[in-house]
Amino acid sequence: MARQESPxxxxxxxxxxxxxxxxxxxxxxxxxxxxxxxxAKATFYHHFPSKDELVRAYIEDQGRxxxxxxxxxxxxxxxxxxxxxxxxLGEWSRQPGFRGCMFINAAAEYPDPxxxxxxxxxxxxxxxxxxxxxxxxxxxxxxxxRIASILVLLRDGLAVGADLDDPEVLKGVVxxxxxxxxxxxxxx
Amino acid sequence: MARQESPxxxxxxxxxxxxxxxxxxxxxxxxxxxxxxxxAKATFYHHFPSKDELVRAYIEDQGRxxxxxxxxxxxxxxxxxxxxxxxxLGEWSRQPGFRGCMFINAAAEYPDPxxxxxxxxxxxxxxxxxxxxxxxxxxxxxxxxRIASILVLLRDGLAVGADLDDPEVLKGVVxxxxxxxxxxxxxx
DNA sequence: TCCACAGTAGACAGATCTGTCTGGTATCGT
DNA sequence: ACGATACCAGACAGATCTGTCTACTGTGGA
Numbered sequence: 001m002a003r004q005e006s007p008x009x010x011x012x013x014x015x016x017x018x019x020x021x022x023x024x025x026x027x028x029x030x031x032x033x034x035x036x037x038x039x040a041k042a043t044f045y046h047h048f049p050s051k052d053e054l055v056r057a058y059i060e061d062q063g064r065x066x067x068x069x070x071x072x073x074x075x076x077x078x079x080x081x082x083x084x085x086x087x088x089l090g091e092w093s094r095q096p097g098f099r100g101c102m103f104i105n106a107a108a109e110y111p112d113p114x115x116x117x118x119x120x121x122x123x124x125x126x127x128x129x130x131x132x133x134x135x136x137x138x139x140x141x142x143x144x145x146r147i148a149s150i151l152v153l154l155r156d157g158l159a160v161g162a163d164l165d166d167p168e169v170l171k172g173v174v175x176x177x178x179x180x181x182x183x184x185x186x187x188x
Numbered sequence: 189m190a191r192q193e194s195p196x197x198x199x200x201x202x203x204x205x206x207x208x209x210x211x212x213x214x215x216x217x218x219x220x221x222x223x224x225x226x227x228a229k230a231t232f233y234h235h236f237p238s239k240d241e242l243v244r245a246y247i248e249d250q251g252r253x254x255x256x257x258x259x260x261x262x263x264x265x266x267x268x269x270x271x272x273x274x275x276x277l278g279e280w281s282r283q284p285g286f287r288g289c290m291f292i293n294a295a296a297e298y299p300d301p302x303x304x305x306x307x308x309x310x311x312x313x314x315x316x317x318x319x320x321x322x323x324x325x326x327x328x329x330x331x332x333x334r335i336a337s338i339l340v341l342l343r344d345g346l347a348v349g350a351d352l353d354d355p356e357v358l359k360g361v362v363x364x365x366x367x368x369x370x371x372x373x374x375x376x
Numbered sequence: 377t378c379c380a381c382a383g384t385a386g387a388c389a390g391a392t393c394t395g396t397c398t399g400g401t402a403t404c405g406t
Numbered sequence: 407a408c409g410a411t412a413c414c415a416g417a418c419a420g421a422t423c424t425g426t427c428t429a430c431t432g433t434g435g436a
Contacts, residue, residue, distance in 0.1 A: 008383070024297050026214040029423060040384045045425070099299060104348055108296040109212050111287060125352060149349075149361040156348040157341030160292055164313060165340070173337040180368045196413065217393055228414040233395070 009047045011037040017058050021102050025055055025109050052116070055106070059120040062102050067127060078138035079182070082151075085135075086178050089155060090171040093162030101159035128152065141182065150181040197235045199225040205246050209290050213243055213297050240304070243294070247308040250290050255315060266326035267370070270339075273323075274366050277343060278359040281350030289347035316340065329370065338369040 015037035019028040030051055034044050048054045073088050075081030092098070099105070103121040110117045133148035141147055158174050161167075203225035207216040218239055222232050236242045261276050263269030280286070287293070291309040298305045321336035329335055346362050349355075 006382075023299050024214065026212070027297070030425085031423075041386080041425085042427085043383055046382075051424070100296065104292075104352070105296040107352055108288065108293040109215070111211050121352065129353075146361060146364070149357060150365050152353070153342060153345030153349055153358070153361065153365065155345070157343070157345035160344040160348060161337075161341055164292070164295055164309065165317075169337060170341070173334060173341065176334070177338050177341065177365075177369065181365065194412075218395085219393075226414095229395085229416080230397085231413055234412075239394070 006047070008037075008039050008043050012039055012044060012047060012054070013057065013061060016054055017062065020055070020058055021099060021105070022097065025106060056116045056120060059103065059106055059117055059124075063120065063124040063127075066124070070128070070131065078135040082132070082135045082139065082182070083175070083178065085132075086151075086154070086174055089158055090174055093158055093170065094167045098162060098167065100163035101156070104156065104159060125152070128155070136182070139182070147181055147183075151178065154178060154181065194235070196225075196227050196231050200227055200232060200235060200242070201245065201249060204242055205250065208243070208246055209287060209293070210285065213294060244304045244308060247291065247294055247305055247312075251308060251312040251315075254312070258316070258319065266323040270320070270323045270327065270370070271363070271366065273320075274339075274342070274362055277346055278362055281346055281358065282355045286350060286355065288351035289344070292344065292347060313340070316343070324370070327370070335369055335371075339366065342366060342369065 012033065016028070016033050019033060019036070030041070030044065033054075034041055037044075048057065069088070070085060073081060073085045075084040103124055106117055107121050112118060113122075129148055129152050132151045133144050136147045136151070137144035154174055154177050158170055161170050200221065204216070204221050207221060207224070218229070218232065221242075222229055225232075236245065257276070258273060261269060261273045263272040291312055294305055295309050300306060301310075317336055317340050320339045321332050324335045324339070325332035342362055342365050346358055349358050
Protein backbone atom coordinates (compact mmCIF):
# COMPACT_ATOMS: atom_id res chain seq x y z
CA MET A 1 0.00 0.00 0.00
CA ALA A 2 0.93 3.62 0.30
CA ARG A 3 1.88 3.79 -3.34
CA GLN A 4 0.51 7.32 -3.28
CA GLU A 5 2.79 8.33 -0.39
CA SER A 6 5.96 6.45 -1.22
CA PRO A 7 9.05 8.63 -0.79
CA UNK A 8 10.29 7.98 -4.31
CA UNK A 9 6.96 8.88 -5.84
CA UNK A 10 6.84 12.00 -3.73
CA UNK A 11 10.32 13.03 -4.86
CA UNK A 12 9.34 12.46 -8.49
CA UNK A 13 6.24 14.60 -8.13
CA UNK A 14 8.05 17.40 -6.33
CA UNK A 15 10.88 17.50 -8.86
CA UNK A 16 8.61 17.23 -11.88
CA UNK A 17 6.28 19.93 -10.57
CA UNK A 18 9.10 22.39 -10.03
CA UNK A 19 10.68 21.67 -13.43
CA UNK A 20 7.44 21.65 -15.40
CA UNK A 21 6.38 24.95 -13.91
CA UNK A 22 9.74 26.65 -14.24
CA UNK A 23 10.74 25.44 -17.70
CA UNK A 24 7.66 24.07 -19.44
CA UNK A 25 6.44 20.53 -19.89
CA UNK A 26 7.77 19.58 -23.31
CA UNK A 27 11.11 21.16 -22.42
CA UNK A 28 11.72 18.78 -19.51
CA UNK A 29 12.57 15.14 -20.22
CA UNK A 30 12.14 12.04 -18.09
CA UNK A 31 15.90 11.59 -17.79
CA UNK A 32 16.21 15.02 -16.25
CA UNK A 33 13.41 14.38 -13.78
CA UNK A 34 14.73 11.05 -12.55
CA UNK A 35 18.26 12.44 -12.28
CA UNK A 36 17.19 15.42 -10.16
CA UNK A 37 14.78 13.34 -8.11
CA UNK A 38 17.53 10.77 -7.45
CA UNK A 39 15.38 7.91 -8.66
CA ALA A 40 15.98 4.99 -10.99
CA LYS A 41 14.20 4.93 -14.32
CA ALA A 42 12.48 1.67 -13.48
CA THR A 43 11.16 3.25 -10.30
CA PHE A 44 9.67 6.09 -12.27
CA TYR A 45 7.88 3.75 -14.67
CA HIS A 46 6.80 1.68 -11.71
CA HIS A 47 4.83 4.63 -10.36
CA PHE A 48 3.77 6.28 -13.62
CA PRO A 49 2.88 4.37 -16.77
CA SER A 50 3.99 7.23 -19.01
CA LYS A 51 5.11 10.84 -19.03
CA ASP A 52 1.59 11.88 -19.95
CA GLU A 53 0.29 10.31 -16.77
CA LEU A 54 2.91 12.18 -14.78
CA VAL A 55 1.79 15.41 -16.37
CA ARG A 56 -1.83 14.67 -15.53
CA ALA A 57 -0.85 13.87 -11.94
CA TYR A 58 1.07 17.15 -11.81
CA ILE A 59 -1.94 19.16 -12.96
CA GLU A 60 -4.32 17.41 -10.59
CA ASP A 61 -1.90 17.71 -7.71
CA GLN A 62 -1.48 21.43 -8.28
CA GLY A 63 -5.25 21.71 -8.57
CA ARG A 64 -5.68 20.13 -5.15
CA UNK A 65 -3.12 22.49 -3.67
CA UNK A 66 -4.76 25.58 -5.16
CA UNK A 67 -8.24 24.51 -4.12
CA UNK A 68 -7.02 23.98 -0.57
CA UNK A 69 -5.22 27.33 -0.54
CA UNK A 70 -8.23 29.21 -1.86
CA UNK A 71 -10.67 27.39 0.38
CA UNK A 72 -8.49 28.39 3.32
CA UNK A 73 -8.63 32.12 2.63
CA UNK A 74 -10.22 33.78 5.66
CA UNK A 75 -12.72 36.63 5.71
CA UNK A 76 -15.83 37.84 7.51
CA UNK A 77 -18.63 37.34 5.02
CA UNK A 78 -18.56 36.72 1.26
CA UNK A 79 -17.51 40.19 0.14
CA UNK A 80 -14.51 40.19 2.48
CA UNK A 81 -13.60 36.67 1.45
CA UNK A 82 -13.68 37.68 -2.22
CA UNK A 83 -11.40 40.63 -1.59
CA UNK A 84 -9.09 38.50 0.53
CA UNK A 85 -9.03 35.88 -2.23
CA UNK A 86 -7.87 38.39 -4.80
CA UNK A 87 -5.38 39.82 -2.34
CA UNK A 88 -4.02 36.30 -1.97
CA LEU A 89 -3.83 35.97 -5.75
CA GLY A 90 -1.89 39.22 -5.80
CA GLU A 91 0.56 37.85 -3.25
CA TRP A 92 0.87 34.62 -5.21
CA SER A 93 1.69 36.49 -8.39
CA ARG A 94 4.49 38.38 -6.66
CA GLN A 95 6.28 35.35 -5.25
CA PRO A 96 9.84 34.94 -6.50
CA GLY A 97 9.90 32.35 -9.26
CA PHE A 98 6.35 33.16 -10.30
CA ARG A 99 5.88 32.20 -13.93
CA GLY A 100 2.18 32.60 -14.52
CA CYS A 101 -0.67 30.19 -13.98
CA MET A 102 0.48 26.57 -14.37
CA PHE A 103 -2.89 25.61 -15.85
CA ILE A 104 -2.81 28.30 -18.49
CA ASN A 105 0.80 27.43 -19.27
CA ALA A 106 0.05 23.73 -19.50
CA ALA A 107 -2.94 24.37 -21.76
CA ALA A 108 -0.68 26.32 -24.11
CA GLU A 109 1.34 23.13 -24.59
CA TYR A 110 -1.68 20.83 -24.98
CA PRO A 111 -3.88 22.05 -27.84
CA ASP A 112 -6.33 19.14 -27.90
CA PRO A 113 -9.30 19.99 -25.64
CA UNK A 114 -10.00 16.26 -25.26
CA UNK A 115 -6.59 15.55 -23.78
CA UNK A 116 -6.67 14.54 -20.09
CA UNK A 117 -4.43 17.46 -19.20
CA UNK A 118 -6.85 19.93 -20.77
CA UNK A 119 -9.76 18.19 -19.06
CA UNK A 120 -8.03 18.59 -15.70
CA UNK A 121 -7.41 22.26 -16.45
CA UNK A 122 -11.06 22.74 -17.41
CA UNK A 123 -12.19 21.10 -14.18
CA UNK A 124 -9.98 23.37 -12.12
CA UNK A 125 -11.27 26.46 -13.92
CA UNK A 126 -14.86 25.36 -13.45
CA UNK A 127 -14.24 24.92 -9.73
CA UNK A 128 -12.70 28.39 -9.42
CA UNK A 129 -15.49 29.99 -11.38
CA UNK A 130 -18.24 28.40 -9.31
CA UNK A 131 -16.45 29.25 -6.08
CA UNK A 132 -16.26 32.91 -7.06
CA UNK A 133 -19.82 32.91 -8.36
CA UNK A 134 -21.13 31.52 -5.07
CA UNK A 135 -19.30 34.18 -3.12
CA UNK A 136 -20.68 36.90 -5.37
CA UNK A 137 -24.20 35.50 -5.02
CA UNK A 138 -23.81 35.21 -1.25
CA UNK A 139 -22.74 38.84 -1.18
CA UNK A 140 -26.19 39.66 -2.50
CA UNK A 141 -25.48 40.44 -6.14
CA UNK A 142 -28.28 39.37 -8.49
CA UNK A 143 -26.07 39.00 -11.57
CA UNK A 144 -23.59 36.62 -9.99
CA UNK A 145 -22.82 34.71 -13.20
CA ARG A 146 -21.90 37.84 -15.09
CA ILE A 147 -19.78 39.25 -12.30
CA ALA A 148 -18.07 35.90 -11.83
CA SER A 149 -17.10 35.97 -15.51
CA ILE A 150 -15.45 39.32 -15.01
CA LEU A 151 -13.65 38.12 -11.92
CA VAL A 152 -12.30 35.07 -13.73
CA LEU A 153 -11.16 37.41 -16.49
CA LEU A 154 -9.31 39.46 -13.90
CA ARG A 155 -7.70 36.38 -12.38
CA ASP A 156 -6.38 35.26 -15.77
CA GLY A 157 -5.20 38.74 -16.64
CA LEU A 158 -3.38 38.97 -13.33
CA ALA A 159 -1.68 35.61 -13.80
CA VAL A 160 -0.52 36.52 -17.31
CA GLY A 161 0.41 40.12 -16.62
CA ALA A 162 2.28 39.47 -13.39
CA ASP A 163 4.58 37.15 -15.31
CA LEU A 164 4.97 39.20 -18.49
CA ASP A 165 4.73 42.75 -17.16
CA ASP A 166 5.22 44.40 -13.77
CA PRO A 167 3.60 42.40 -10.94
CA GLU A 168 3.83 45.28 -8.43
CA VAL A 169 1.63 47.55 -10.50
CA LEU A 170 -1.02 44.89 -10.92
CA LYS A 171 -1.78 44.36 -7.27
CA GLY A 172 -3.56 47.67 -6.79
CA VAL A 173 -5.03 47.58 -10.26
CA VAL A 174 -6.68 44.22 -9.68
CA UNK A 175 -8.18 45.29 -6.38
CA UNK A 176 -9.62 48.37 -8.03
CA UNK A 177 -11.04 46.29 -10.89
CA UNK A 178 -12.55 43.76 -8.49
CA UNK A 179 -14.30 46.52 -6.58
CA UNK A 180 -15.58 48.01 -9.83
CA UNK A 181 -16.86 44.61 -10.93
CA UNK A 182 -18.74 44.33 -7.64
CA UNK A 183 -20.45 47.60 -8.51
CA UNK A 184 -18.73 49.65 -5.85
CA UNK A 185 -17.67 53.09 -6.92
CA UNK A 186 -13.94 53.50 -6.53
CA UNK A 187 -12.18 56.72 -5.68
CA UNK A 188 -9.05 56.81 -7.77
CA MET B 189 17.58 40.95 -52.89
CA ALA B 190 14.10 39.94 -52.03
CA ARG B 191 15.32 37.44 -49.48
CA GLN B 192 12.50 38.65 -47.29
CA GLU B 193 9.87 38.05 -49.96
CA SER B 194 11.15 34.86 -51.57
CA PRO B 195 8.34 32.34 -52.17
CA UNK B 196 10.12 29.57 -50.27
CA UNK B 197 10.68 31.77 -47.27
CA UNK B 198 7.10 32.89 -47.36
CA UNK B 199 5.88 29.29 -47.44
CA UNK B 200 8.12 28.42 -44.52
CA UNK B 201 6.80 31.34 -42.48
CA UNK B 202 3.17 30.61 -43.29
CA UNK B 203 3.49 26.92 -42.47
CA UNK B 204 5.51 27.48 -39.30
CA UNK B 205 3.13 30.17 -38.07
CA UNK B 206 0.10 27.95 -38.48
CA UNK B 207 1.77 24.94 -36.85
CA UNK B 208 3.36 26.86 -33.98
CA UNK B 209 0.08 28.52 -33.13
CA UNK B 210 -2.06 25.41 -33.46
CA UNK B 211 0.22 22.89 -31.77
CA UNK B 212 2.85 24.76 -29.80
CA UNK B 213 6.43 25.62 -30.63
CA UNK B 214 8.40 22.82 -28.97
CA UNK B 215 5.86 20.31 -30.31
CA UNK B 216 6.63 21.14 -33.96
CA UNK B 217 9.94 20.05 -35.49
CA UNK B 218 11.86 21.42 -38.43
CA UNK B 219 11.28 18.25 -40.45
CA UNK B 220 7.54 18.72 -40.13
CA UNK B 221 7.71 22.34 -41.20
CA UNK B 222 9.83 21.75 -44.28
CA UNK B 223 7.69 18.78 -45.32
CA UNK B 224 4.43 20.73 -45.08
CA UNK B 225 5.96 23.82 -46.65
CA UNK B 226 7.32 21.71 -49.53
CA UNK B 227 10.83 23.03 -49.05
CA ALA B 228 14.25 21.40 -48.89
CA LYS B 229 16.09 21.37 -45.62
CA ALA B 230 19.00 23.28 -47.11
CA THR B 231 16.57 25.95 -48.26
CA PHE B 232 15.24 26.32 -44.76
CA TYR B 233 18.71 26.74 -43.27
CA HIS B 234 19.53 29.09 -46.09
CA HIS B 235 16.83 31.48 -44.91
CA PHE B 236 16.99 30.87 -41.17
CA PRO B 237 20.19 30.13 -39.26
CA SER B 238 18.35 28.12 -36.62
CA LYS B 239 14.92 27.14 -35.36
CA ASP B 240 15.19 29.79 -32.67
CA GLU B 241 15.55 32.45 -35.34
CA LEU B 242 12.48 31.10 -37.10
CA VAL B 243 10.55 31.34 -33.85
CA ARG B 244 11.69 34.91 -33.35
CA ALA B 245 10.68 35.76 -36.93
CA TYR B 246 7.30 34.14 -36.26
CA ILE B 247 6.70 36.26 -33.17
CA GLU B 248 7.82 39.47 -34.85
CA ASP B 249 5.79 38.71 -37.95
CA GLN B 250 2.66 38.09 -35.93
CA GLY B 251 3.42 41.26 -33.99
CA ARG B 252 3.49 43.26 -37.22
CA UNK B 253 0.19 41.73 -38.31
CA UNK B 254 -1.51 42.49 -35.02
CA UNK B 255 -0.20 46.03 -34.88
CA UNK B 256 -1.49 46.64 -38.39
CA UNK B 257 -4.87 45.11 -37.56
CA UNK B 258 -5.26 47.14 -34.40
CA UNK B 259 -4.02 50.34 -35.99
CA UNK B 260 -6.64 49.83 -38.71
CA UNK B 261 -9.58 49.66 -36.33
CA UNK B 262 -11.95 52.50 -37.24
CA UNK B 263 -13.87 54.75 -34.89
CA UNK B 264 -14.96 58.34 -34.40
CA UNK B 265 -12.86 59.62 -31.56
CA UNK B 266 -10.74 57.78 -28.98
CA UNK B 267 -13.57 56.34 -26.88
CA UNK B 268 -15.24 54.81 -29.92
CA UNK B 269 -11.93 53.49 -31.20
CA UNK B 270 -11.29 51.84 -27.84
CA UNK B 271 -14.67 50.16 -27.86
CA UNK B 272 -14.23 49.11 -31.49
CA UNK B 273 -10.79 47.74 -30.62
CA UNK B 274 -12.20 45.51 -27.90
CA UNK B 275 -15.05 44.49 -30.16
CA UNK B 276 -12.44 43.45 -32.69
CA LEU B 277 -10.61 41.48 -30.02
CA GLY B 278 -13.91 39.77 -29.22
CA GLU B 279 -14.32 38.81 -32.87
CA TRP B 280 -10.76 37.58 -33.01
CA SER B 281 -11.27 35.36 -29.98
CA ARG B 282 -14.31 33.74 -31.59
CA GLN B 283 -12.63 32.81 -34.86
CA PRO B 284 -12.58 29.09 -35.56
CA GLY B 285 -9.16 27.71 -34.68
CA PHE B 286 -8.62 30.34 -32.02
CA ARG B 287 -6.17 29.02 -29.48
CA GLY B 288 -5.43 32.00 -27.28
CA CYS B 289 -2.86 34.73 -27.68
CA MET B 290 0.22 33.52 -29.56
CA PHE B 291 2.47 35.78 -27.49
CA ILE B 292 1.17 34.46 -24.19
CA ASN B 293 1.43 30.91 -25.49
CA ALA B 294 4.95 31.44 -26.76
CA ALA B 295 6.01 33.00 -23.46
CA ALA B 296 4.74 29.90 -21.66
CA GLU B 297 7.29 27.88 -23.62
CA TYR B 298 10.17 30.34 -23.16
CA PRO B 299 10.79 30.91 -19.45
CA ASP B 300 13.93 33.02 -19.76
CA PRO B 301 12.97 36.71 -19.88
CA UNK B 302 16.24 37.48 -21.64
CA UNK B 303 15.48 35.17 -24.56
CA UNK B 304 14.85 37.00 -27.88
CA UNK B 305 11.39 35.46 -28.11
CA UNK B 306 10.42 36.87 -24.72
CA UNK B 307 11.92 40.23 -25.67
CA UNK B 308 9.79 40.31 -28.80
CA UNK B 309 6.72 39.43 -26.74
CA UNK B 310 7.54 42.17 -24.25
CA UNK B 311 7.91 44.70 -27.07
CA UNK B 312 4.54 43.75 -28.49
CA UNK B 313 2.87 44.05 -25.11
CA UNK B 314 4.48 47.43 -24.50
CA UNK B 315 3.18 48.65 -27.84
CA UNK B 316 -0.35 47.48 -27.09
CA UNK B 317 -0.29 49.00 -23.64
CA UNK B 318 0.89 52.40 -24.84
CA UNK B 319 -1.62 52.37 -27.70
CA UNK B 320 -4.47 51.76 -25.29
CA UNK B 321 -3.12 54.28 -22.80
CA UNK B 322 -2.93 56.99 -25.46
CA UNK B 323 -6.52 56.32 -26.48
CA UNK B 324 -7.67 56.50 -22.86
CA UNK B 325 -5.78 59.72 -22.33
CA UNK B 326 -7.16 61.18 -25.55
CA UNK B 327 -10.62 60.30 -24.33
CA UNK B 328 -9.99 62.69 -21.48
CA UNK B 329 -9.33 60.36 -18.58
CA UNK B 330 -6.80 61.70 -16.09
CA UNK B 331 -5.69 58.27 -14.81
CA UNK B 332 -4.82 56.84 -18.20
CA UNK B 333 -1.99 54.62 -16.93
CA ARG B 334 -4.19 52.94 -14.36
CA ILE B 335 -7.06 52.40 -16.74
CA ALA B 336 -4.71 51.11 -19.41
CA SER B 337 -3.47 48.52 -16.93
CA ILE B 338 -7.01 47.31 -16.40
CA LEU B 339 -7.65 47.20 -20.13
CA VAL B 340 -4.52 45.12 -20.73
CA LEU B 341 -5.71 42.82 -17.95
CA LEU B 342 -9.02 42.45 -19.74
CA ARG B 343 -7.34 41.72 -23.06
CA ASP B 344 -5.24 38.95 -21.52
CA GLY B 345 -8.21 37.52 -19.67
CA LEU B 346 -10.22 37.50 -22.88
CA ALA B 347 -7.47 35.75 -24.82
CA VAL B 348 -7.08 33.07 -22.16
CA GLY B 349 -10.75 32.61 -21.34
CA ALA B 350 -11.97 32.48 -24.94
CA ASP B 351 -9.67 29.54 -25.51
CA LEU B 352 -10.21 27.71 -22.22
CA ASP B 353 -13.85 28.60 -21.47
CA ASP B 354 -16.81 29.80 -23.52
CA PRO B 355 -15.86 32.54 -26.00
CA GLU B 356 -19.49 33.55 -26.67
CA VAL B 357 -20.10 34.52 -23.06
CA LEU B 358 -16.96 36.62 -22.91
CA LYS B 359 -17.84 39.03 -25.68
CA GLY B 360 -20.52 40.84 -23.73
CA VAL B 361 -18.66 40.48 -20.48
CA VAL B 362 -15.56 42.18 -21.83
CA UNK B 363 -17.54 45.08 -23.26
CA UNK B 364 -19.21 45.60 -19.92
CA UNK B 365 -15.87 45.44 -18.11
CA UNK B 366 -14.28 47.90 -20.54
CA UNK B 367 -17.10 50.38 -19.97
CA UNK B 368 -16.77 49.95 -16.23
CA UNK B 369 -13.01 50.53 -16.46
CA UNK B 370 -13.69 53.74 -18.36
CA UNK B 371 -15.81 54.85 -15.42
CA UNK B 372 -19.11 54.65 -17.21
CA UNK B 373 -21.95 53.26 -15.20
CA UNK B 374 -23.33 50.17 -16.87
CA UNK B 375 -26.92 49.07 -16.74
CA UNK B 376 -26.88 45.31 -16.38
C1' DT C 377 12.52 -18.65 6.14
C1' DC C 378 10.87 -16.91 2.16
C1' DC C 379 8.45 -14.16 -0.93
C1' DA C 380 6.58 -9.94 -2.55
C1' DC C 381 7.77 -5.48 -3.24
C1' DA C 382 10.09 -1.03 -3.59
C1' DG C 383 14.11 0.43 -4.87
C1' DT C 384 19.11 1.24 -7.62
C1' DA C 385 22.07 1.21 -11.80
C1' DG C 386 22.39 1.30 -16.34
C1' DA C 387 22.25 -0.85 -21.06
C1' DC C 388 19.36 -0.83 -24.91
C1' DA C 389 15.93 -0.02 -28.81
C1' DG C 390 13.72 2.98 -31.77
C1' DA C 391 12.10 7.29 -32.77
C1' DT C 392 12.85 12.12 -33.37
C1' DC C 393 15.32 16.33 -33.04
C1' DT C 394 18.61 20.04 -34.91
C1' DG C 395 21.90 21.11 -38.00
C1' DT C 396 25.52 19.98 -41.84
C1' DC C 397 26.85 18.47 -46.10
C1' DT C 398 26.91 16.69 -50.95
C1' DG C 399 25.20 17.08 -55.42
C1' DG C 400 22.36 18.54 -58.85
C1' DT C 401 18.94 21.96 -61.40
C1' DA C 402 17.02 26.33 -62.90
C1' DT C 403 17.00 31.22 -63.33
C1' DC C 404 18.75 35.71 -63.90
C1' DG C 405 21.77 39.66 -64.43
C1' DT C 406 26.05 41.07 -66.46
C1' DA D 407 28.74 32.68 -71.71
C1' DC D 408 29.27 32.74 -66.86
C1' DG D 409 28.85 33.24 -62.10
C1' DA D 410 25.79 34.03 -58.37
C1' DT D 411 21.73 32.77 -56.33
C1' DA D 412 17.70 30.08 -55.07
C1' DC D 413 16.02 25.94 -54.92
C1' DC D 414 15.28 20.51 -54.42
C1' DA D 415 16.42 15.71 -52.68
C1' DG D 416 18.20 13.28 -49.25
C1' DA D 417 22.07 11.17 -46.56
C1' DC D 418 24.36 11.84 -42.36
C1' DA D 419 26.05 12.98 -37.53
C1' DG D 420 25.18 13.52 -32.91
C1' DA D 421 22.18 14.49 -29.38
C1' DT D 422 18.02 13.55 -26.91
C1' DC D 423 13.57 11.58 -26.18
C1' DT D 424 10.36 7.80 -24.29
C1' DG D 425 9.95 3.44 -22.75
C1' DT D 426 11.71 -1.57 -21.87
C1' DC D 427 14.61 -4.74 -19.97
C1' DT D 428 18.10 -7.18 -17.09
C1' DA D 429 20.30 -7.81 -12.83
C1' DC D 430 20.87 -6.80 -8.28
C1' DT D 431 19.70 -4.96 -3.16
C1' DG D 432 17.18 -4.19 1.06
C1' DT D 433 13.07 -4.77 3.92
C1' DG D 434 8.96 -6.18 6.07
C1' DG D 435 5.20 -9.29 6.77
C1' DA D 436 3.18 -14.24 6.54
